[in-house]
Each structure stands twice: as structure tokens, then as C-alpha cells.
Amino acid sequence: xxxxxxxxxxxxxxRGQRSAKVEKTGLAPLGYIAMHxxxxxxxxxxxxxxxxxxxxxxRDHHFSACGLVIEDHSSSxxxxxxxxxxxxxxxxxxxxxxxxxxxxxxxxxxxxxxxxRLVFRTTDAKEQFLARFSGFGDIPLMVVPLxxxxxxxxxxxxxxxxxxxxxxxxxxxxxxxNIEASVTTTPTSLMRTIDRCAGSLxxxxxxxxxxxxxGDILKGFADLDFSVPEEQAASCFATxxxxxxxxxxxxNLFAPIFGSVxxxxxxxxxxxxxxxxxxxxxxxxxxxxxxxAESKNFKAIESMWSFTKDVLSLRRDxxxxxxxxxxxxxxxxxxxxxxxxxxxxQFQVARIRNPNLGPRVHLIAGLLVGLRAGLTRLGKETxxxxxxxxxxxxxxxxxxxxxxxxxxxxxxxxPNDGTPVHNLRFNGRQLASATMPTDSRLAKLxxxxxxxxxxxxxxxxxxxxxxxxxxxxxxxxFSLSDAALSIYPRxxxxxxxxxxxxxxxKRDIENCVEVINFGKSKLGISASLENTSNRPYLxxxxxxxxxxxxxxxxxxxxxxxxxxxQALDVFSIKAKRAKKTLE
Amino acid sequence: MRFPKLTELDKDxxxxxxxxxxxxxxxxxxxxxxxxxxxAFHRAQMLSRLKRNPRVIMYNKVLSQYTxxxxxxxxxxxxxxxxxxxxxxxxxxxxxxxxxxxxxxxRFDHDWSAIQDAAIKKSIDSAGAKLVNWxxxxxDEGQDFPPSLYACLTNVMTVANAKGSLPKLAVxxxxxxxxxxxxGRNSNIEEIRQNLLLGPENFFHxxxxxxxxxxxxxxxxxxxxxxxxxxxxxxxxxxELPVVSWIERDTEGKFLDACATKIARYADIRRTEEIGxxxxxxxxxxxxxxxxxxxxxxxxxxxxxxxxxxxELKATxxxxxxxxxVTVINSASAKGLEFDTVFLIDPGALVSNGxxxxxxxxxxxxxxxxxxxxxxxxxxxxxxxxxxxxxxxKAIYEEENL
Numbered sequence: 001x002x003x004x005x006x007x008x009x010x011x012x013x014x015r016g017q018r019s020a021k022v023e024k025t026g027l028a029p030l031g032y033i034a035m036h037x038x039x040x041x042x043x044x045x046x047x048x049x050x051x052x053x054x055x056x057x058x059r060d061h062h063f064s065a066c067g068l069v070i071e072d073h074s075s076s077x078x079x080x081x082x083x084x085x086x087x088x089x090x091x092x093x094x095x096x097x098x099x100x101x102x103x104x105x106x107x108x109x110x111x112x113x114x115x116x117r118l119v120f121r122t123t124d125a126k127e128q129f130l131a132r133f134s135g136f137g138d139i140p141l142m143v144v145p146l147x148x149x150x151x152x153x154x155x156x157x158x159x160x161x162x163x164x165x166x167x168x169x170x171x172x173x174x175x176x177x178n179i180e181a182s183v184t185t186t187p188t189s190l191m192r193t194i195d196r197c198a199g200s201l202x203x204x205x206x207x208x209x210x211x212x213x214x215g216d217i218l219k220g221f222a223d224l225d226f227s228v229p230e231e232q233a234a235s236c237f238a239t240x241x242x243x244x245x246x247x248x249x250x251x252n253l254f255a256p257i258f259g260s261v262x263x264x265x266x267x268x269x270x271x272x273x274x275x276x277x278x279x280x281x282x283x284x285x286x287x288x289x290x291x292x293a294e295s296k297n298f299k300a301i302e303s304m305w306s307f308t309k310d311v312l313s314l315r316r317d318x319x320x321x322x323x324x325x326x327x328x329x330x331x332x333x334x335x336x337x338x339x340x341x342x343x344x345x346q347f348q349v350a351r352i353r354n355p356n357l358g359p360r361v362h363l364i365a366g367l368l369v370g371l372r373a374g375l376t377r378l379g380k381e382t383x384x385x386x387x388x389x390x391x392x393x394x395x396x397x398x399x400x401x402x403x404x405x406x407x408x409x410x411x412x413x414x415p416n417d418g419t420p421v422h423n424l425r426f427n428g429r430q431l432a433s434a435t436m437p438t439d440s441r442l443a444k445l446x447x448x449x450x451x452x453x454x455x456x457x458x459x460x461x462x463x464x465x466x467x468x469x470x471x472x473x474x475x476x477x478f479s480l481s482d483a484a485l486s487i488y489p490r491x492x493x494x495x496x497x498x499x500x501x502x503x504x505x506k507r508d509i510e511n512c513v514e515v516i517n518f519g520k521s522k523l524g525i526s527a528s529l530e531n532t533s534n535r536p537y538l539x540x541x542x543x544x545x546x547x548x549x550x551x552x553x554x555x556x557x558x559x560x561x562x563x564x565x566q567a568l569d570v571f572s573i574k575a576k577r578a579k580k581t582l583e
Numbered sequence: 584m585r586f587p588k589l590t591e592l593d594k595d596x597x598x599x600x601x602x603x604x605x606x607x608x609x610x611x612x613x614x615x616x617x618x619x620x621x622x623a624f625h626r627a628q629m630l631s632r633l634k635r636n637p638r639v640i641m642y643n644k645v646l647s648q649y650t651x652x653x654x655x656x657x658x659x660x661x662x663x664x665x666x667x668x669x670x671x672x673x674x675x676x677x678x679x680x681x682x683x684x685x686x687x688x689x690r691f692d693h694d695w696s697a698i699q700d701a702a703i704k705k706s707i708d709s710a711g712a713k714l715v716n717w718x719x720x721x722x723d724e725g726q727d728f729p730p731s732l733y734a735c736l737t738n739v740m741t742v743a744n745a746k747g748s749l750p751k752l753a754v755x756x757x758x759x760x761x762x763x764x765x766x767g768r769n770s771n772i773e774e775i776r777q778n779l780l781l782g783p784e785n786f787f788h789x790x791x792x793x794x795x796x797x798x799x800x801x802x803x804x805x806x807x808x809x810x811x812x813x814x815x816x817x818x819x820x821x822x823e824l825p826v827v828s829w830i831e832r833d834t835e836g837k838f839l840d841a842c843a844t845k846i847a848r849y850a851d852i853r854r855t856e857e858i859g860x861x862x863x864x865x866x867x868x869x870x871x872x873x874x875x876x877x878x879x880x881x882x883x884x885x886x887x888x889x890x891x892x893x894x895e896l897k898a899t900x901x902x903x904x905x906x907x908x909v910t911v912i913n914s915a916s917a918k919g920l921e922f923d924t925v926f927l928i929d930p931g932a933l934v935s936n937g938x939x940x941x942x943x944x945x946x947x948x949x950x951x952x953x954x955x956x957x958x959x960x961x962x963x964x965x966x967x968x969x970x971x972x973x974x975x976x977k978a979i980y981e982e983e984n985l
Contacts, residue, residue: 038601045588130632131629131632131633132600132601132629133589269821270821272818272820273796273797273819273820273821273822274821274822274956275796275821275822275823276823277823278823311852314845314848317851317852318851318852340853340855345906346855346906347855349855349906350855353854353855353883353906353907354855380655
């Protein structure tokens with residue numbers, strides 16, 4: 001505290017102006033949250049800025065301090081004491097954040113996504129923070145730049161709150177501090193719900209990185225109605241995702257099993273410990289509530305629980321392939337898999353230890369693991385994708401703040417080998433991605449075409465394998481498709497197709513077709529005129545035996561490329577003539 | 584070793600982590616599962632970042648190996664047994680050659696008084712003080728070392744620090760006198776405290792069990808014998824009830840077969856768990872190890888063991904914190920270790936080994952405190968086992984006959 005003055009208006013004002021651009025996207029200028037460094041570290045580990053309370057959760061008792069920044073000229077001792085949360089050691093730090101415009105101060109927490117800097121009083125305090133929290137292991141320190149600004153702390157001596165609930169000071173565009181509102185209740189439940197939802201999402205969607213059929217699962221999550229239910233928000237959230245992830249005919253039948261387990265987990269009963277048998281006892285009656293005792297659904301659910309109990313008590317083995325997506329309900333299997341592997345560190349190695357674990361079963365189990373652990377307790381491995389980590393928090397936070405949210409699904413292709421990547425995004429940021437296996441046939445085709453002198457690339461947006469001939473202003477797209485000739489219906493063939501799109505007139509393309517088809521006996525290429533959206537283009541094709549050897553494909557590609565060049569020459573000559581005529 | 588992150592430390596642990604001074608002498612006591620080793624390494628990490636040259640001393644090679652896999656916590660901090668450290672320190676800093684003096688020629692019992700004299704002599708000038716500087720020594724399982732060690736460390740530290748050696752020499756000791764292994768050759772808390780010249784501000788007490796579930800802690804506490812570091816405060820985390828399996832011993836082979844069959848089935852279903860199988864007699868360890876190897880070999884589940892008598896089963900080959908593994912180990916090597924699930928085979932042998940009631944209970948207390956989530960005690964139906972279990976209420980465990 002070398003400088004008794006509060007942060008200067010000029011300094012803050014200039015920051016406010018800089019952040020005015022951000023306002024367009026729904027965020028207001030900078031605000032400041034002061035908190036004890038342990039809380040700060042915890043918030044970074046959890047992806048959330050704000051205090052964290054968990055009644056009855058032993059491990060979190062020391063996080064009872066609150067974040068506060070406020071300009072108040074009353075007692076400084078209480079303010080500091082509040083910021084320290086009664087802890088006798090450590091430092092107060094300040095988060096510099098962007099505030100959401102709408103009702104920021106009614107929100108007890110903000111996603112770390114909005115944090116701009118973490119400011120320390122001295123270099124020594126910063127170094128101490130880094131040393132002290134180096135053991136966290138899961139704090140993504142790089143997501144928030146650390147800075148030293150003693151003047152930020154000059155106001156702290158004068159900061160105070162009537163109680164120790166978190167409060168936020170906003171800085172408006174004119175650069176003045178305004179106390180917009182203060183939160184008077186402890187945000188226990190909402191914080192934990194955000195934590196659970198984001199954790200559930202992150203743990204589950206993290207499994208899609210392992211591929212499999214995960215791309216299809218991601219597609220199902222897009223454009224859903226994510227309205228917030230009045231009760232059991234986190235449990236409903238996870239169940240909804242689980243039903244989509246299952247995608248099978250029995251998803252809704254077994255959804256009550258998952259839902260009842262999720263509800264018990266969200267009650268916090270299993271936060272600090274885990275008993276599968278206890279959980280089963282609590283969840284089983286919940287899962288059949290409202291069902292008639294003799295109904296088909298009741299019997300199916302009871303039968304699943306009976307199997308679960310036998311497995312848990314070692315009365316029977318788990319059959320081979322029991323964790324695959326095939327031959328049973330992924331939702332029921334994922335729930336049982338979670339009961340046997342409830343800890344985040346177990347979940348991390350689940351796929352390695354159980355090679356038959358299906359992507360859907362894995363993802364569904366992940367929803368429950370994350371729901372129980374919450375984002376904060378998930379391991380470094382789950383959080384190492386910082387973008388996904390922060391986006392999941394932002395998504396859960398926005399959703400629970402009753403704002404409209406929707407997820408966007410986008411599919412991309414690798415330009416070099418055509419590997420498809422499925423992406424799930426929120427607000428333009430990556431939440432999850434799944435890389436699918438490369439189509440080896442197309443990858444081989446691309447390599448052969450390149451070897452033939454045409455530097456084809458897969459389109460990032462459509463996956464089409466194409467090359468643009470700039471001189472001729474033509475786009476050539478290559479593809480392979482299965483085919484059969486009517487005269488040899490039992491022989492499976494491949495058709496190598498090249499489409500040539502240019503600005504050439506229909507008549508020129510017809511001429512070209514004639515020229516190429518005239519030489520068909522030599523090259524084995526057939527040409528035709530096709531139309532798309534009333535735009536004529538040239539289609540070239542060659543048939544190859546389905547069990548193609550590289551040499552056959554190479555020869556076919558060479559022939560097609562030669563025909564393409566032939567066509568482009570024709571177009572070029574025509575174009576030059578036309579130009580000359582015009583001149 | 585599966586290390587909790589800093590986020591998972593509780594208030595008591597955090598107060599020590601943040602509040603224990605990085606200099607001087609610090610004593611941290613606590614019953615099993617209270618996080619002494621965890622604090623030792625988190626503290627080592629912090630001291631390392633503060634350039635205090637920390638080094639962690641473990642009781643034996645198994646523990647040393649056990650803590651070698653500690654995630655990203657203090658990865659660069661050296662871990663040694665006391666014997667190894669004393670040898671290196673003596674050779675590098677004091678005499679340059681030969682072994683450190685031992686009591687009556689015993690190879691592993693150092694004469695700390697003689698070592699102290701030599702080290703102090705060396706520390707009298709500042710160059711010598713620099714040489715003897717060990718940085719910050721963090722001694723785990725401190726109850727298993729003699730009081731003379733602590734006297735030696737304190738006296739050398741005082742002299743070397745007075746000569747301005749930097750970073751200042753310091754010692755942190757973590758101990759639990761309820762877990763003493765070698766009667767007569769160890770220290771109680773008061774002895775450590777007196778020899779370290781500790782003030783109350785440098786004395787910390789961990790009380791809460793973070794390792795086990797409430798159910799396991801309650802079961803283990805039935806064997807508590809009541810010394811100063813105390814019974815831990817029961818954890819709040821819930822778990823499965825411990826299981827006590829009674830198995831008739833028509834023949835030893837049938838008993839071991841029944842044990843191995845159950846353990847193998849459990850390991851097959853719970854493929855992400857780290858399972859410990861603790862035996863009292865080495866012969867049983869060997870037999871169970873062979874049976875489990877035969878049953879689990881084709882299931883991609885690693886079965887490993889350690890025996891000081893077997894050249895092929897070295898401590899350094901043990902892989903800890905390995906999901907989908909079964910570690911078969913003798914009770915003498917089990918202290919300080921923890922597993923997700925522990926199968927304790929024939930602990931009635933503790934009584935038949937001729938140990939006194941107190942020793943048998945103390946050993947049982949240590950062994951039952953090893954699991955994080957699930958404990959299965961597998962007992963032969965005989966008088967020794969019944970004697971061992973006589974004070975344990977049937978309400979706190981599930982019973983089965985195999």
C-alpha cells in the first residue's frame with residue numbers, strides 16, 4: 001500500500017473506452033473483484049470467478065471468503081478481513097473482468113472467460129502466488145494474464161461492505177466507479193449448479209476427442225431448446241444430454257435410471273464420498289416413481305437394477321462387450337459404468353482400461369462423473385483444452401442465468417487428408433470436437449492427383465476434393481463413388497469423377513464433351529454435360545475395378561487429369577478467341 | 584501415489600501449507616490418512632519454488648518408490664531413504680570418503696552423535712557450513728527414526744545457520760507415533776519435539792482422515808491403541824461398508840484359492856481401480872501372488888509384488904497409482920501406502936505370530952487404514968481371527984462366508 005489514492009479515473013476510463021468494443025457483444029466495461037488469493041486460485045481452477053461455498057463439503061470449508069471490490073470510505077479493517085475470509089495468511093488479489101451488460105451485479109459469479117487480468121499488489125505477491133499454487137496442477141494460469149499494479153490496491157484500505165457477501169463495482173464509460181448493486185445472499189446453490197453442469201458437459205464432451213461415433217452424437221446436441229427447468233436444473237440438464245447421446249429406441253425407457261442417479265448426485269449426498277450400493281438404494285425407487293408395477297417400463301427398469309445389484313455385489317461377471325454401444329441401451333450401460341467408476345481419475349483411464357467401451361456409453365458415464373465432481377474437481381487432463389473448459393463454464397453460466405443459449409454444430413475437413421472434424425460451439429467458441437477416421441480411399445486419391453501435378457485440397461467447409469485453375473478460372477472437383485454397370489450388374493466398380501466448373505458457355509462444354517468422348521477408346525474417359533442451378537458444367541468419369549490397385553487408380557487419375565487439361569485448353573482457346581473478337 | 588491437488592486440501596492442511604514457516608524446524612503430527620505425505624510434497628514443491636533446496640526423506644524403499652509417482656507435485660524434488668541421504672551427505676559434505684559411523688557396527692543404525700560432532704566441526708568455518716548445507720530436509724514417518732537424529736540435525740543446523748549458510752538449513756518432520764514399526768529404535772512425539780527445540784508456533788496437528796471413507800475409518804478405529812498423535816477425526820465421506828469374509832481352512836490351498844477367486848473377479852469388474860492385497864506372512868504373499876497372476880494374466884490387469892528376499896521382485900519395479908493393477912505386499916511394507924481397495928488376507932496370523940495384543944492391534948490399525956474406498960478382510964475361521972475381531976461391532980461391517 002504505497003499509494004493511498006484509489007485507482008485513477010483516467011486510467012480506468014481509458015480501459016473502459018477500450019472495452020467499449022466488447023459492449024457490442026453483450027459485455028460492459030471493466031469491473032473489479034477482489035478476493036483472497038486462495039479463492040482466486042480456486043476460481044481459476046473452477047473456471048468461475050466468485051466465491052465458492054459448499055455446506056457440508058469438507059474439502060471446501062476454507063473457501064468461505066468472498067470476493068469484493070467496493071468503494072466505501074468506512075472501515076477498512078472489516079473489508080480486508082472479509083476479503084481474507086478470516087484466514088490469517090496470504091494475499092488479496094484483484095480480478096479485472098468484463099461484466100455482462102444485463103444484470104451483471106445480480107449474478108453471483110462470472111465465467112473466467114470474462115476475466116482480463118489478475119492483478120497483484122507486488123511482484124513478490126505474484127511470485128508467492130505462483131509458488132504457492134504451483135501444486136494446483138489444474139489451474140490454467142495462462143488464461144488470465146498476471147499483472148502487478150500496486151495502485152489497484154490503494155483503494156482496498158477503503159473498501160468495505162456491510163456484510164461479506166460478494167459485490168461488484170462497475171466502471172462506466174466515463175471512467176467513474178459505480179456501485180451498481182450488491183448481492184446479499186450467498187450464492188451457494190447457483191455456484192454449485194453451474195459447477196455441476198459445466199463439469200458434466202466438459203467431462204462428457206471431452207470423450208468425443210477420442211473419436212468413434214462421437215461426431216454423430218455432437219450433431220444431436222445442436223439447436224436444442226435449453227430452457228431452464230424450475231427444479232433439478234442440473235439433473236434435467238444432464239438427462240437431456242444423456243438421452244440425445246444414447247440416440248437409441250430405449251433411450252427414453254431407461255432415462256429414469258439415469259435421471260434418478262443424477263438427482264441423487266445433485267443432492268450432494270455423494271460429493272465427498274461414494275457408495276454405489278447406497279446410491280442404488282436411493283435412486284431405484286425414484287426411477288420407477290409414477291410407473292405401474294406391472295408395466296413393461298417398470299419391469300425393464302427393475303430388471304436393470306437387479307443386474308446392477310448383482311454386478312456391484314460380485315454375484316455375477318460383467319459379460320464381454322457389456323460396455324459397447326451395441327446390443328443394449330447405452331444410457332443404462334453408461335449409468336452402470338459410472339457406478340463402477342465414479343471418480344474423475346478413473347474416468348480418465350476408462351477407455352484405456354476398457355477397450356470395448358463405446359463412445360456413447362463413455363459420454364453418458366462422463367455426464368454423471370462431471371455432475372458429481374463439478375468442474376472444479378475435474379482433473380487437469382479434462383481441463384487442458386482451455387477453450388472448451390472456459391466455454392463450458394460460460395455456457396452453463398449463461399444458461400442458468402436464464403439467457404437463451406443454443407449450441408452450434410459445424411463440420412470441417414482437413415485440407416490435406418480430408419479427415420472430418422465435427423465441432424460443437426457456443427457463441428462461436430469451441431466446446432467440443434470429434435475427429436473421425438480419415439476416408440483412406442479419398443486420402444489415397446488426393447495423394448495420387450497431387451502426384452499427377454494437380455495440387456488438390458479438401459475444402460475446409462464441404463470436404464470436397466478440388467483445385468482451382470486460376471488461369472482458366474475453373475474449379476475442378478474430384479470424387480469417387482461406388483458404381484455398377486447395367487451390363488455387368490454383379491461387378492462392383494468405382495467411378496472416378498471430375499467436375500469442371502467454369503464460366504464457359506454451354507456450347508463450348510458440348511464441344512468439349514464431343515472432343516473427349518471421341519478419344520474415349522484411348523483414355524477410357526467419358527464426358528457429359530451436366531447442370532446445377534441452371535449452370536452447365538463438364539462431368540468426366542472413369543470406371544475402375546472396385547478392388548483397385550494403386551496402379552489402376554493412378555492410371556485412371558492420369559487419364560482424368562489429362563482430360564481435364566484438354567477441356568481447360570478448349571475453354572481457354574474459346575475464351576481467348578472471344579476476347580480477341582471483342583478487342 | 585495419487586496426490587490430491589491443492590484445491591482438495593482442507594482448511595487444516597491449508598493452514599499448514601500456508602502457515603508453516605519455510606525456515607527453522609517444523610513438526611507435523613497426524614494419524615493415518617490425514618495427509619502427512621501429501622503435505623510433505625506440496626510443501627516441498629513450494630520450498631522448491633522458493634529456492635530452499637528441499638529434499639524428502641522416506642522410511643523405506645517401497646515408500647520411496649511409492650511417492651515417486653506423485654503427479655506434477657514437486658517433480659524435481661529428490662526423494663531418498665534416510666540411509667541413502669546420510670551416506671551421500673557424509674561422503675559429499677563431511678568426510679569425502681567412507682561410510683558414516685554406525686552404532687556397534689550395525690549397517691543401518693547410524694551413530695548420529697558421532698556424525699553430529701564431525702558435521703559441527705566442519706561447520707565452524709563458513710566454507711564448511713556451506714558444504715554441510717542440506718537445504719530443507721522433509722522427513723516423513725519421522726517416528727521411525729531415533730531421537731539422536733533430530734538432535735544432530737538441530738545442532739548442525741544451528742551452527743551452520745549462524746555461519747550464514749544460505750539457504751538456511753531447515754527441517755520439517757511428519758510423524759505418527761501410533762504407527763511405529765521398530766519398537767526401541769524410534770521416537771515418540773515428545774522426543775522429536777524436544778530435540779528439534781520446537782516452539783508451539785512450529786508444531787502442527789493434522790486430525791482429520793482424508794484418505795478413507797467414514798465406514799473404513801470406523802472399522803480401523805476399533806484397533807486404535809491410543810497414543811498422542813491420536814485417532815483421526817472420522818471423515819465425512821461415505822463409502823461401502825467393509826466386508827469381513829470368513830473362509831474355512833480345510834487346507835491352506837483352498838483358503839488361498841477362495842481369496843484369489845474373489846479378488847480376481849473384483850479386479851476384472853473394477854478395471855480402473857488400484858488394488859492392494861496385504862498379507863501377514865511372506866509365504867502367503869508368494870502364494871496369493873502366483874494365484875492372481877495365473878487368473879489375471881490374460882485380462883490385461885497387472886499383478887505385482889515386492890519381497891526383500893526375492894531379487895526379481897524389487898521395490899523399484901513396483902508401479903503405484905496404476906489403474907487396473909493388483910499389488911500383493913507384505914504387511915511390513917504396507918505402512919504409508921494407500922490403495923483404492925484393500926484385501927487383507929488372514930490378519931489372524933498377527934496374533935498367531937506371537938505378537939502381543941498391542942502390537943497385533945497396532946499393525947491391524949495400520950493395515951486397515953490403507954484403503955481409500957473399500958476394505959475386505961479375509962479371515963480364516965479360527966480362534967486367532969475371532970480373537971482379533973472380538974472388539975469389532977458387527978454393525979459396522981458386512982459379513983459373508985466364502
